Amino acid sequence: MTEFSTAHALLAGAESRALEIAGLEISIVNGGTYRPLVTDVTMTVGDGEIVGLVGESGSGKSLTALACMGLLPDGVRVTNGEISLDGSSVVSATESDLRSMRGPRIGMIFQDPMTSLDPCFRIGRQMVEAITEHENVSKQAARKRAVDFLGHVGVPDPAHRFDAFPHELSGGLRQRVMIATALLLEPKVLIADEPTTALDVTTQASILRLVHRLREELDMSVLWISHDLAVVAQLADRVAVMYAGEIVETGDTGQIFARPRHHYTRGLLDCASHGERGVPFGYIDGVVPEPAEWLHGCRFANRCARADSVCAEHPDVVGSEHRGVRCHHPLGEGRSA
Amino acid sequence: MRYVLQRFAYAVLVLVLASIVTFMSLRVTPGDVVASIVNPATTPPEVVEQLKERLGLNLPLWQQYWNYLTGMFGGDLGVSLVTKLPVTTLIANSALYTVVLALAAFVVAFGLGVPIGVVAALNKGGWFDRLSLALASFFLAIPNFVLALVAVLAFGLYLRWLPVSGSGSFKHLILPALILAAEPCALTVRVGRTAVLEQLTADYTRTLWARGVRQVRIHWIHVLRNSLSPIISLGSIQIRTLLGYTLIVEVIFRWPGLGTQLVNSILHRDYPVAQALALLLAAVVIISSAVTDVVYRWADPRVRLTGSEAA
Amino acid sequence: MTTASPTPVTAGGAVYTAVGHDRRRARINPWVVGGLAVYAIAGLIGIIALIVPSLSHLMTDQDLSATFKPPLTPGHPLGTDSLGRDLMWRILGGLGVSICVGLGVAVISIVLGLVLGVFGGFFGRAAAVGTALVVDVTWAFPAILLAIVFAGWLGPGLPAVILALALTGWASFAVIVRGEMLSLRERDFVSAARVLGVSRIRISLTHLLISLFPVTVVMSVFFVSTSIVAESGLSFLGLGAQPPMPSLGVILAEGRDYLSRSWWPVVFAGGALTVLVLLMNALADNLRDRFDPRNRSSR
Numbered sequence: 001m002t003e004f005s006t007a008h009a010l011l012a013g014a015e016s017r018a019l020e021i022a023g024l025e026i027s028i029v030n031g032g033t034y035r036p037l038v039t040d041v042t043m044t045v046g047d048g049e050i051v052g053l054v055g056e057s058g059s060g061k062s063l064t065a066l067a068c069m070g071l072l073p074d075g076v077r078v079t080n081g082e083i084s085l086d087g088s089s090v091v092s093a094t095e096s097d098l099r100s101m102r103g104p105r106i107g108m109i110f111q112d113p114m115t116s117l118d119p120c121f122r123i124g125r126q127m128v129e130a131i132t133e134h135e136n137v138s139k140q141a142a143r144k145r146a147v148d149f150l151g152h153v154g155v156p157d158p159a160h161r162f163d164a165f166p167h168e169l170s171g172g173l174r175q176r177v178m179i180a181t182a183l184l185l186e187p188k189v190l191i192a193d194e195p196t197t198a199l200d201v202t203t204q205a206s207i208l209r210l211v212h213r214l215r216e217e218l219d220m221s222v223l224w225i226s227h228d229l230a231v232v233a234q235l236a237d238r239v240a241v242m243y244a245g246e247i248v249e250t251g252d253t254g255q256i257f258a259r260p261r262h263h264y265t266r267g268l269l270d271c272a273s274h275g276e277r278g279v280p281f282g283y284i285d286g287v288v289p290e291p292a293e294w295l296h297g298c299r300f301a302n303r304c305a306r307a308d309s310v311c312a313e314h315p316d317v318v319g320s321e322h323r324g325v326r327c328h329h330p331l332g333e334g335r336s337a
Numbered sequence: 338m339r340y341v342l343q344r345f346a347y348a349v350l351v352l353v354l355a356s357i358v359t360f361m362s363l364r365v366t367p368g369d370v371v372a373s374i375v376n377p378a379t380t381p382p383e384v385v386e387q388l389k390e391r392l393g394l395n396l397p398l399w400q401q402y403w404n405y406l407t408g409m410f411g412g413d414l415g416v417s418l419v420t421k422l423p424v425t426t427l428i429a430n431s432a433l434y435t436v437v438l439a440l441a442a443f444v445v446a447f448g449l450g451v452p453i454g455v456v457a458a459l460n461k462g463g464w465f466d467r468l469s470l471a472l473a474s475f476f477l478a479i480p481n482f483v484l485a486l487v488a489v490l491a492f493g494l495y496l497r498w499l500p501v502s503g504s505g506s507f508k509h510l511i512l513p514a515l516i517l518a519a520e521p522c523a524l525t526v527r528v529g530r531t532a533v534l535e536q537l538t539a540d541y542t543r544t545l546w547a548r549g550v551r552q553v554r555i556h557w558i559h560v561l562r563n564s565l566s567p568i569i570s571l572g573s574i575q576i577r578t579l580l581g582y583t584l585i586v587e588v589i590f591r592w593p594g595l596g597t598q599l600v601n602s603i604l605h606r607d608y609p610v611a612q613a614l615a616l617l618l619a620a621v622v623i624i625s626s627a628v629t630d631v632v633y634r635w636a637d638p639r640v641r642l643t644g645s646e647a648a
Numbered sequence: 649m650t651t652a653s654p655t656p657v658t659a660g661g662a663v664y665t666a667v668g669h670d671r672r673r674a675r676i677n678p679w680v681v682g683g684l685a686v687y688a689i690a691g692l693i694g695i696i697a698l699i700v701p702s703l704s705h706l707m708t709d710q711d712l713s714a715t716f717k718p719p720l721t722p723g724h725p726l727g728t729d730s731l732g733r734d735l736m737w738r739i740l741g742g743l744g745v746s747i748c749v750g751l752g753v754a755v756i757s758i759v760l761g762l763v764l765g766v767f768g769g770f771f772g773r774a775a776a777v778g779t780a781l782v783v784d785v786t787w788a789f790p791a792i793l794l795a796i797v798f799a800g801w802l803g804p805g806l807p808a809v810i811l812a813l814a815l816t817g818w819a820s821f822a823v824i825v826r827g828e829m830l831s832l833r834e835r836d837f838v839s840a841a842r843v844l845g846v847s848r849i850r851i852s853l854t855h856l857l858i859s860l861f862p863v864t865v866v867m868s869v870f871f872v873s874t875s876i877v878a879e880s881g882l883s884f885l886g887l888g889a890q891p892p893m894p895s896l897g898v899i900l901a902e903g904r905d906y907l908s909r910s911w912w913p914v915v916f917a918g919g920a921l922t923v924l925v926l927l928m929n930a931l932a933d934n935l936r937d938r939f940d941p942r943n944r945s946s947r
Contacts, residue, residue, distance in 0.1 A: 069546075069547055071543065071546055071547060099549050099551065100549065101549070102546070102547055102548060102549035103547075103548045103549030103550075104549070107547065107548070108547040110540065110543065110544060110547075112540060115539065115540035115541060116540045116541055116543070116544045117541055117544065118541045118544075118545070118559050118562075118563065119541070119563070120559075120562045120563050121559070121562070129548075129550065129554075130548045130549075130550070133548070133549060133550050133551060133554070134549060178544070181548065182547075182548070185548075350781070351781060351784045351785055351788065352788075354781065354785045355785050355788045355789070358785060358789075474926065474929065474930075475926070477929060478922055478925040478926040478929050479918075479922045479925070480877045480880060480881060480918075480921060480922070480925065482880075482881055482884050482897075482900065483900065483914075483918035483921055483922060486900060486903070486904055486907070486914050486918060487914070487915075487918060489904075489907065490907055490911060490914060490915075494907060494908055578790075580790055581790030581791060581792050581793075584790070584792050584793075585792065585881055585884075585885065588885060599793070600885070615789070615793060618788075618789070618790070618793060619788035619789055620788075622787065622788045622789075622790075623784070623788050626784075626787075
């Protein structure tokens, strides 16, 4: 487990990194006892970078994202490690500091755009509210900014749509509105928690194009969370793979996809590949374990073909932060066998 | 807008049916009507026949109904068999008392219930929350006439703070209104609390937090607004039960409203009065439920556009 | 679960509930069941006493030399009323009456509600509107009014009360059943079953009954509780049980007339009634929790 002090050391020598997570541990706290849900997560998102965070449900990726916003649910807390947003600590910030950070410095968009917008208020009003809660501008000025940005993200007839209710818009449009509202305040970092999972493939593609474009224009950093490898492959510069509450592999997108080093990553890639006749679908035996079922050694050991007695000891990350793998027997070069 | 018309048309239909039902159930045995005026055993049959003629009891039922309807639109609801006063006068006299009582109870129930429920939800798990829930359960369980009796015992006999019967002053209103409001208030606290709690954990609330909107604004503008629908539909159900309870409370506290009048009129077989009052009661329920349906649709913009099924 | 507790390092969080918290509510509270069992036994004693002549006199024997005896008088643990009748036996009898009426009305309401609800929800638009009309007309008249009317017709007494309560009770249940039916029709698995060729009736009945089971159970408890209260209320007004038959409402009415001389009839009868309703409400809540949160898993 990374000590708090090591995390500090990392941060002391940091250049401009938009989002830094070091040795993060998140647990359910129940009075005096606590049960970890996420352990030893270390990753960064540099300026203007898109980092994909990949994992199945239950891997802890959403919790990590929420922790970056200071929005962990009741009873769940960061119990170790540090999160730093452009130099400021999230973990030791007060609620009022956090509030001023959320929105103008770090934004987040969520998976289901239908339920993520207040159904009783028009979208325009919600956008204006986002602005006026942080900046001292007039409602008209805010409105103009909002309408302009709506057009910018590709919403047709933005002046009219401004007055629409969320349920009057299609899923793709709603997600664009969510993105627009999040970016309206020009945050340094945008966290996207599975924003295209609820959309159909065509809409998904257009949203991805939008994000690409915005990243160019705004020089924005993005942490894109997804269980969909295809999406991550198209979008991200670097990828981190999570399993059972910890990071098991990090690297450039190209490296990860061409030469995965962790067995789980390889398994995921096998599952995702399809389309070849006669080649059976890949699958990984077993299910993702609940925190209560985590093994003390390597948490993937019971599903790994390569596991042996060495794996009873919990592996640390081997390699650097930019290209690392948490495994006693990482795969060598090449994908076969 | 179309919905409003549809809904009220339906309400009228129900009202008509209700009037037929009231009419039939009270007129079916003409012998009874006569018996309430004169004693059939001691009166000569010709007099009885004359009476029946005069009261129009020998006409076919549907014609009697028609006469009644047309009379009603003309402002004539008949004459009380017991007091010989026009029914409309009697109703006007007592209606005010009942309206005052019901309104007072309604104001207390919602005026207290909603804020308590909201604050309880916002402080979930705290002492205020637990106390409110416990009290709400208690007041929901205790039947209102038991509560009334206990109140009479405590406040009327032992403490002698408030009067327990009659209607002379504002003080007379306090106890009946509070007793009447107890159960609706408790229910409102519970429903309001649940509604707010659901909204607090909704996805959109999370988005608002993520945008850095202030907590005060999230709670008191967004969450509250979204909590309205369940609370409003509760209101419609409340009205009906409130009417039923008003009857009992009026009788217990001898509050001279429509309730006491209704009970007395039926027990004394004063049919014109009973009929008119029953119909009035039904009309209130039907109309208020139509109004609440319309308001409910307004409150939830999603229903406005998509809903098209009948109630 | 590790036990060491580092100082939690973060501030700020939203007010939502954490993952997986309310699991402990799945069991039914044993106190509630115990309490209700006590009532059931008491009621049973009351019913037996009502029926068996050699016991029923305990409730109706007047003893004019022992009127208004307070509780804990020897021979009369709960005291006596204005005619010297033993309060405890009268309350037991009253409980017996309450339980009979409550169960009777609940059964009738549920059956009627089911039948009409299914009819309304299933057989197309006309039936739906038709039942809606009947329901709404019934809804417009509070139970008390109907009870008074029936009392006028049939003479006051329990049959009038039962009739009135049942007629008003089924309406609320029918609405719920119909709602459930309508939503069921839309559901995917119904279409799937129809594709497979299962007949319409079988689909509805099977799925409907299964999905209605929790609601029915909870509503039954609720019905019994409200009918008991309603019966007491009507008896209190003089419309229900007629003397010398005891009923909690009758005891309360009589107690009210002599409130200044004896507080115990009102307090004990009222207390018995309140506690019973509290227990039943708690049971209904428990049952609802038991059936519900399984569907609401949070992840």
